[in-house]
Amino acid sequence: MELTNSILLAVILINFFTLGSARLGACVRIVAVQGALLALLPIMVHGVTLHSTLLAAGAFCFKGVIIPWMLLRAIQRVRIRREMEPIVGFVPTLILGTLTTAGTFLFADFLPLISAHHEGLYVPTALATIFSGFLLLITRRKAITLVLGYLILENGIFIFGVLLSEALPLMVETGVLLDLLVGVFVMGIVMDQISREFSTLNTERLSALKE
Amino acid sequence: MTLLGGGLLLIMLAGVPGLFCRSDEHGGERFAALLTLVGAVCIGAAIVSATRGSGELSHTFAWSVPGASLAFYLDPLAICFLLPLLIIVATGAIYGLRYWPHREHPANGRKLRLFYGLISGAMILLLLARNGVLFLMAWEVMAISGYFLITTEDHQAEVRRAGFIYLIATHTGTLALFALFVLLGPSTGSLDFPAAGTLAATGSSLIFLLGLFGFGMKAGLMPLHIWLPGAHAAAPSHASALLSGVMIKTGIYGLVRLTSLFAEIPAWWGWTVLLLGAVSGIMGVALALAQHDIKRLLAYHSVENIGIIALGLGIALLGRSYDQPALIVLGLSGCLLHVVNHGLFKALLFLSAGSVIHAVGSRQIDHYGGLLKLQPWTGAMFLGGAVAICGLPPLNGFVSEWLIYLGSFQALKQPGSALAAAVLAAPVLALIGGLALACFVKVFGIAFLGEPRTTAAAQAHEAPVAMLAPMVTLLVACTWIGLLPTTLHTLLQKAVGTWAGTVVAGVATGSVAPLRWISLSAWLLLLLVVVLFAVVRWRSRTAPRELGTWGCGYRFPAVRMQYTASSFADFLIRLFAFGLNSEEHGRQVAGLFPLRQTFSSHTPDAVLDRILVPAFRAGSWLCRRLRAWFHNGSIARYLLYVIVTVIVLLTLFTP
Numbered sequence: 001m002e003l004t005n006s007i008l009l010a011v012i013l014i015n016f017f018t019l020g021s022a023r024l025g026a027c028v029r030i031v032a033v034q035g036a037l038l039a040l041l042p043i044m045v046h047g048v049t050l051h052s053t054l055l056a057a058g059a060f061c062f063k064g065v066i067i068p069w070m071l072l073r074a075i076q077r078v079r080i081r082r083e084m085e086p087i088v089g090f091v092p093t094l095i096l097g098t099l100t101t102a103g104t105f106l107f108a109d110f111l112p113l114i115s116a117h118h119e120g121l122y123v124p125t126a127l128a129t130i131f132s133g134f135l136l137l138i139t140r141r142k143a144i145t146l147v148l149g150y151l152i153l154e155n156g157i158f159i160f161g162v163l164l165s166e167a168l169p170l171m172v173e174t175g176v177l178l179d180l181l182v183g184v185f186v187m188g189i190v191m192d193q194i195s196r197e198f199s200t201l202n203t204e205r206l207s208a209l210k211e
Numbered sequence: 212m213t214l215l216g217g218g219l220l221l222i223m224l225a226g227v228p229g230l231f232c233r234s235d236e237h238g239g240e241r242f243a244a245l246l247t248l249v250g251a252v253c254i255g256a257a258i259v260s261a262t263r264g265s266g267e268l269s270h271t272f273a274w275s276v277p278g279a280s281l282a283f284y285l286d287p288l289a290i291c292f293l294l295p296l297l298i299i300v301a302t303g304a305i306y307g308l309r310y311w312p313h314r315e316h317p318a319n320g321r322k323l324r325l326f327y328g329l330i331s332g333a334m335i336l337l338l339l340a341r342n343g344v345l346f347l348m349a350w351e352v353m354a355i356s357g358y359f360l361i362t363t364e365d366h367q368a369e370v371r372r373a374g375f376i377y378l379i380a381t382h383t384g385t386l387a388l389f390a391l392f393v394l395l396g397p398s399t400g401s402l403d404f405p406a407a408g409t410l411a412a413t414g415s416s417l418i419f420l421l422g423l424f425g426f427g428m429k430a431g432l433m434p435l436h437i438w439l440p441g442a443h444a445a446a447p448s449h450a451s452a453l454l455s456g457v458m459i460k461t462g463i464y465g466l467v468r469l470t471s472l473f474a475e476i477p478a479w480w481g482w483t484v485l486l487l488g489a490v491s492g493i494m495g496v497a498l499a500l501a502q503h504d505i506k507r508l509l510a511y512h513s514v515e516n517i518g519i520i521a522l523g524l525g526i527a528l529l530g531r532s533y534d535q536p537a538l539i540v541l542g543l544s545g546c547l548l549h550v551v552n553h554g555l556f557k558a559l560l561f562l563s564a565g566s567v568i569h570a571v572g573s574r575q576i577d578h579y580g581g582l583l584k585l586q587p588w589t590g591a592m593f594l595g596g597a598v599a600i601c602g603l604p605p606l607n608g609f610v611s612e613w614l615i616y617l618g619s620f621q622a623l624k625q626p627g628s629a630l631a632a633a634v635l636a637a638p639v640l641a642l643i644g645g646l647a648l649a650c651f652v653k654v655f656g657i658a659f660l661g662e663p664r665t666t667a668a669a670q671a672h673e674a675p676v677a678m679l680a681p682m683v684t685l686l687v688a689c690t691w692i693g694l695l696p697t698t699l700h701t702l703l704q705k706a707v708g709t710w711a712g713t714v715v716a717g718v719a720t721g722s723v724a725p726l727r728w729i730s731l732s733a734w735l736l737l738l739l740v741v742v743l744f745a746v747v748r749w750r751s752r753t754a755p756r757e758l759g760t761w762g763c764g765y766r767f768p769a770v771r772m773q774y775t776a777s778s779f780a781d782f783l784i785r786l787f788a789f790g791l792n793s794e795e796h797g798r799q800v801a802g803l804f805p806l807r808q809t810f811s812s813h814t815p816d817a818v819l820d821r822i823l824v825p826a827f828r829a830g831s832w833l834c835r836r837l838r839a840w841f842h843n844g845s846i847a848r849y850l851l852y853v854i855v856t857v858i859v860l861l862t863l864f865t866p
Contacts, residue, residue: 139847
């Protein structure tokens with residue numbers, strides 16, 4: 001229990017890091033670390049079974065290795081190092097992130113959960129991670145940061161999924177990971193197209209495409 | 212029933228064979244007219260055989276649609292609406308042979324005939340239907356066919372606009388009717404109409420208001436008349452005659468049928484209908500005075516006459532609230548008789564206006580002039596219709612308006628009661644009649660008297676027999692009702708009995724309304740007119756004929772010195788400036804030798820152009836601004852919407 005809680009606290013700290021950091025490479029790496037940490041959760045919660053081991057291995061591969069590696073490659077290809085001009089500044093984002101995290105801790109108490117889930121940090125962490133991902137999506141301009149935001153969002157959903165992985169079949173989990181993979185592919189193509197068409201990765205230019 | 216159903220199908224599908232004919236030839240137009248005639252005769256025979264028997268005809272067939280059944284029921288109330296319908300449909304079909312021949316209109320001739328048949332059949336079905344689903348189906352077929360009739364000449368932008376406004380208006384009304392029938396359903400258990408006089412009035416205010424909105428929209432009661440002027444002006448004349456003469460009456464039919472279902476009527480229903488009728492009548496005729504387009508003018512007269520019909524209905528409703536059988540009999544007889552009369556004389560007016568338009572090629576009254584010499588028959592027909600619509604004896608408009616006058620005076624027999632206020636309907640009716648007279652003096656004077664204002668008017672020709680014969684038929688029907696109103700007495704009495712139940716059993720129309728005296732004085736008046744006319748003709752046989760009509764003492768009178776449509780009505784329009792807001796373009800002349808000046812006036816619709824169009828424009832501007840703000844292409848903003856939605860949902864659905 002102690003270990004689980006410290007992992008979840010680490011996840012929250014990583015959320016804050018991504019919200020406050022401008023360096024894309026560091027952000028990708030730290031999100032990879034977050035994915036790897038989360039991969040430990042199924043084993044922590046359900047013990048060492050075939051199901052939980054498979055889940056952990058899959059999560060580690062996708063969240064910890066493959067997707068970060070693809071993102072790092074993308075960064076090298078389009079030669080971007082920093083998120084230069086976010087829509088909302090880094091400090092305000094960080095403050096907002098803190099507020100939403102505190103909010104989720106308060107909010108989780110009101111949720112009609114079973115008693116086993118009321119203790120521990122699972123639900124508030126999951127919500128905080130989801131909202132951090134959203135915050136990243138809203139406040140950043142670069143397509144790569146947006147992909148990171150999606151990743152963090154998926155991590156939040158994964159924490160929820162861990163709680164339910166016994167109630168829900170493996171297929172759902174796989175579905176989540178596949179969703180993510182498809183998302184990354186789509187974003188990769190989009191990024192490629194954006195940088196080819198507009199010579200930049202700022203999604204702001206996309207508004208020129210609206211009707 | 213075989214006759215009725217067969218006739219219905221014949222009329223409804225009259226235009227279908229034409230679809231298989233070549234578009235550049237006659238297009239099966241004669242066959243379509245023949246089918247329509249045969250169908251009308253069949254239904255007429257069915258009505259006659261029904262009235263010979265019990266006076267009612269009822270058949271119900273099962274239908275697989277939930278809540279629906281094919282319930283047909285023919286009662287005197289429906290017959291009052293069916294009779295003018297049959298005459299107008301048949302005369303219009305013949306008139307269309309020469310007015311809209313397929314050879315001259317290969318692009319839309321077949322479409323016009325198809326939808327002319329469909330709308331006629333749908334209206335007959337609607338009058339027979341006794342089930343909510345069947346009624347609404349017929350209503351929708353009628354509404355959609357009406358749209359296609361209006362947009363016959365859909366290559367003109369103005370026609371498309373009129374059709375679009377009509378489509379919006381009719382569907383808004385239908386929406387209210389759907390709600391109405393759904394609300395009516397639970398109290399009866401099925402969507403079949405309940406028997407007359409069985410529903411409790413408590414809690415039915417919403418039903419009444421929905422009915423007033425939905426049916427009033429179709430009838431063209433004043434604030435809801437927005438679609439009517441444009442639509443009647445845009446359709447071909449015999450289609451306008453059908454729309455104005457019959458289709459808008461289905462709204463009145465709906466109101467009459469709906470109110471017949473209730474056991475008692477709250478007093479405010481009657482007052483509301485009475486007030487709406489007064490507003491429609493006065494503003495309708497005032498707007499008509501200000502028009503220069505002959506068909507728009509006639510369309511506003513439809514609004515006016517719907518107002519008169521609503522006055523009659525309002526008086527009848529008040530009679531039921533205050534338990535006054537005499538009021539019910541007079542009000543409803545006047546209402547129903549005016550439905551018949553307005554159908555006949557308005558169709559006559561539209562057909563004769565169509566004959567003028569056909570000859571001159573314009574709808575502007577100011578392009579006519581002196582047509583009486585070139586089109587004596589058309590002119591006589593138009594004069595007949597004008598006398599009828601102004602409510603002058605000896606034609607039919609007088610009889611029905613006289614009944615409504617009598618009804619409003621009956622209200623005075625209850626001193627001290629609030630009902631006495633209903634007597635105000637009489638001066639309103641008098642005002643409407645006077646203004647209508649002024650309006651038709653204007654139209655007849657400008658269009659048929661004086662000298663031709665354009666070369667087209669100078670080269671006008673008389674309408675062919677196929678166009679004149681339907682008009683003569685309608686005029687004969689108008690004169691018949693005017694001279695022999697007693698022939699309709701039985702039918703009206705039965706219809707009032709159907710509507711009001713046993714309350715009016717002891718009161719005969721004849722005992723409260725001196726129909727015989729009306730008939731007698733009408734004959735005398737006709738005789739007087741004929742004698743006077745003969746005397747004048749005889750005494751003027753030696754008078755010189757080469758003088759211009761509008762001499763006015765000028766040495767060299769020119770055609771342009773004649774009164775125009777706007778100058779003739781100017782005085783009266785100024786009196787109604789508060790509701791009309793006419794726009795005037797051009798200046799007054801100044802100095803001794805003024806330069807050339809132009810002047811024109813234009814009166815937009817009081818509701819559509821002054822209120823609805825600006826309101827909708829502001830609404831659409833607001834929505835565009837909102838959309839530009841919401842839908843601004845920023846991905847971050849879209850994601851913010853997602854998260855706000857998630858948060859709202861979470862907070863809403865967390866106990």
